[in-house]
Amino acid sequence: MMKRLIKNGQCLIDGHLQVCDILITDDKISQIEQHITADVPVDQIIDAQGLFVSPGLVDLHVHLRDPGQTDKETVKTGSLAAAHGGYTTIAAMPNVIPAPDTPQRMREMLALNQRDGAVHMVQYATITTERGGDELVDMAGLKAAGAFAFSNDGNGVQTAGTMYQAMKQAAKLQMAVVAHAEDDSLTYGGVMHEGSVSKRLGLPGIPSVSETAQVARDVTLAAATGVHYHVCHVSSAATVQVIRAAKAAGVHVTCEVSPHHLLLSDEDITGDNAMFKMNPPLGSEQDRQALIAGLLDGTIDLIATDHAPHTDAEKAQSMLKAPFGITGSETAFAMLYTKFVKTGLFSLAQLINWMAVQPAALFGLNAGRLTEGAPADLALFDLTTPTTIDSADFLSKGHNSPFIGEHILGKTVRTLVAGKDVYGSKH
Known part of the structure; x- marks a missing residue:
């Protein structure tokens, strides 16, 4: 059983951003609380201080x-x-x-x-x-x-x-x-x-x-x-x-x-x-x-x-x-x-x-929810640090975007699918 704990992230609770911790057990969200003290050892702690944790x-x-x-x-x-x-x-x-x-x-x-x-x-x-x-x-x-x-x-x-x-x-x-x-x-x-x-x-x-x-x-x-x-x-x-x-x-x-x-x-x-x-x-x-x-x-x-x-x-x-x-x-x-x-x-x-x-x-997909029991499919966004869209950062083969060079907030820092890192842990 794999346990990962996301600490200090900002989550949308009832439409408002609140600091919360999220415990992931294998591929599911097992607990969402303002503060989680793990009763059992966790395999990894992800510090999401200052980041928005989204479904x-x-x-x-x-x-x-x-x-x-x-x-x-x-x-x-x-x-x-x-x-x-x-x-x-x-x-x-x-x-x-x-x-x-x-x-x-x-x-x-x-x-x-x-x-x-x-x-x-x-x-x-x-x-x-x-x-x-x-x-x-x-x-x-x-x-x-x-x-x-x-x-x-x-x-x-x-x-x-x-x-x-x-x-x-x-x-x-x-x-x-x-x-x-x-x-x-x-x-x-x-x-x-x-x-x-x-x-x-x-x-x-x-x-x-x-x-x-x-x-x-x-x-x-x-x-x-x-x-x-x-x-x-x-x-x-x-x-x-x-x-x-x-x-x-x-x-x-x-x-x-x-x-x-x-x-x-x-x-x-x-x-x-x-x-x-x-x-x-x-x-x-x-x-x-x-x-x-x-x-x-x-x-x-x-x-x-x-x-x-x-x-x-x-x-x-x-x-x-x-x-x-x-x-x-x-x-x-x-x-x-x-x-x-x-x-x-x-x-x-x-x-x-x-x-x-x-x-x-x-469309009846088991996705898009940040709730206990839901799949551990999460995105961590930085809503405060300015950055610029650069095609050199694209993972797509396509660079055909009119937004290259735009100054933005909301850069993706990390993405987890079924509790596993698919973007960001090494970027």
């Missing part, structure tokens, strides 16, 4: 590129990057090659995740074969093989009938349909949000209606089927309105927002810089404010990174040629803490609710 963060949206694009990321590097950001549970999207669209491929994917993953991992299956077209996967077989939920992330399901049938099957299986909402007929080959900035820069724009129109379709189908429908990376004010109305009507819809859509708008794009190219694109400042308001009023349920690593060479290209996506695992907590908690817009308790408690609770 490990939970990210429902990461891209690990493995198998198929391991020059961008691997299960090992992506999960280590998550640990570096304070995440202890992540959900891997299925846009890998080959995609986990059959029970056998799902079993192989889960074996790879188990072998190389530094944190707890759950795995999405696709909705359709190879994440495109209209041929539905064997949903029952994929659930039996261990799929977490169904998503074609990176692609919207283009045909309403296909989505309707997928939702009917998923509802019977009590599985969630997790959607990248994008109507391809409304994107017009764009590379950023359509608006005054895209016009000024001479870059083709994507109208936000490409997202909103498909969400409006899907919440109607979700109402008809009773499925748990989850919207990925909501980016526009109009989409927030559609989801707010659907929730008021009793539709089982949840949604997430990414850190970059909360932190940035298209006004931050001052030139042809692919570090600002992501899908959905950064919206207007009005959209950004609507996303913040949606979080605060409960329309938006949680924050997920949409961690999307690419090679340096790919992102050195023009926005016209570079792939969509930015990394997020290693910068999310610190950026959001610095820009929103320190400025008084969010409380620390709200941020942890959106980044740990809610993602776990809404």
Whole structure:
């Protein structure tokens, strides 16, 4: 039996920071008290003086590129990057090659995740074969093989009938349909949000209606089927309105927002810089404010990174040629803490609710809780020492972040998964 004692950390108790000690026995939190005097010898004491001890963060949206694009990321590097950001549970999207669209491929994917993953991992299956077209996967077989939920992330399901049938099957299986909402007929080959900035820069724009129109379709189908429908990376004010109305009507819809859509708008794009190219694109400042308001009023349920690593060479290209996506695992907590908690817009308790408690609770994961008996999945953050985001510190293979060089608080000092160090003890 392994016992570790975390001393003098600051924990959120009833929404307020209080100094506490945490005793870990093997892989579980066995005791949380203001002061613990170990009756039996402990194997290790971790001094957390001045550090915030959080439940490990939970990210429902990461891209690990493995198998198929391991020059961008691997299960090992992506999960280590998550640990570096304070995440202890992540959900891997299925846009890998080959995609986990059959029970056998799902079993192989889960074996790879188990072998190389530094944190707890759950795995999405696709909705359709190879994440495109209209041929539905064997949903029952994929659930039996261990799929977490169904998503074609990176692609919207283009045909309403296909989505309707997928939702009917998923509802019977009590599985969630997790959607990248994008109507391809409304994107017009764009590379950023359509608006005054895209016009000024001479870059083709994507109208936000490409997202909103498909969400409006899907919440109607979700109402008809009773499925748990989850919207990925909501980016526009109009989409927030559609989801707010659907929730008021009793539709089982949840949604997430990414850190970059909360932190940035298209006004931050001052030139042809692919570090600002992501899908959905950064919206207007009005959209950004609507996303913040949606979080605060409960329309938006949680924050997920949409961690999307690419090679340096790919992102050195023009926005016209570079792939969509930015990394997020290693910068999310610190950026959001610095820009929103320190400025008084969010409380620390709200941020942890959106980044740990809610993602776990809404998807039935045994994670995101700092309570006795819970898994010993913990992150220790330094909320007071200023530091600078440096790509040299990244554990991800991807350096494609617009936040490099930002001065932040909230650096991850240590991350524990199932009571074991996965980041920080040697860093």
